[in-house]
Amino acid sequence: xxxxxxxxxxxxxxxxxxxxxxxxxxxxxxxxxxxxxxxxxxxxxxxxxxxxxxxxxxxxxxxxxxxxxxxxxxxxxxxxxxxxxxxxxxxxxxxxxxxxxxxxxxxxxxxxxxxxxxxxx
Numbered sequence: 045x046x047x048x049x050x051x052x053x054x055x056x057x058x059x060x061x062x063x064x065x066x067x068x069x070x071x072x073x074x075x076x077x078x079x080x081x082x083x084x085x086x087x088x089x090x091x092x093x094x095x096x097x098x099x100x101x102x103x104x105x106x107x108x109x110x111x112x113x114x115x116x117x118x119x120x121x122x123x124x125x126x127x128x129x130x131x132x133x134x135x136x137x138x139x140x141x142x143x144x145x146x147x148x149x150x151x152x153x154x155x156x157x158x159x160x161x162x163x164x165x
Contacts, residue, residue, distance in 0.1 A: 054085075055093045058104050060155040062097035068132050068154050069095065099155065107157045110148075116140055116163040120149045123161075 059065035066076060069086045078085035082097040093109065113119045120140050128151070129135045138150035148162035 052090070052092070055109055056096060057093060057107055057109070057153075057157050058096050058098045058100065058155060059153075060099045060104070062095070064132060064154045065095055068128065068135065071126060071128060071131065104156045108160060109157065110160040110162055113161050113163055116147050116149055116161060119161045123149065123151060 062082070066084060070076060074086040074088050074092070076084050077087050077092065084095045086092055086095055091111075117140070123137055129137060132154045134152065134154050134156065136152045140147050140149045146162060146164040148160050150161070151159045153159065
């Protein structure tokens with residue numbers, strides 16, 4: 045096995061309405077650290093992803109991001125307090141699900157990208 049000195053791994057996700065998605069991710073607590081007009085880098089701490097002004101329905105409908113958090117319960121409460129489904133069209137929250145490996149809750153962003161917020165046992 046080859047070992048690498050990996051510093052980060054960053055996903056690229058698309059957006060149906062770039063301005064709306066940028067606003068959504070800022071409301072979710074991400075900082076827009078870089079923008080070139082059609083591509084933005086959003087981060088929170090040492091972790092981040094690229095948001096593109098690019099939309100392909102099949103791609104977006106099959107895009108999922110798993111974000112491991114310390115406490116799904118606290119994250120769920122924060123998501124509810126933000127009331128993002130009231131502020132952004134198509135945003136949906138799904139309650140906490142319990143599994144043998146831990147638990148997670150879900151949110152669909154304005155374009156349909158599915159985010160998993162998980163906590164391992």
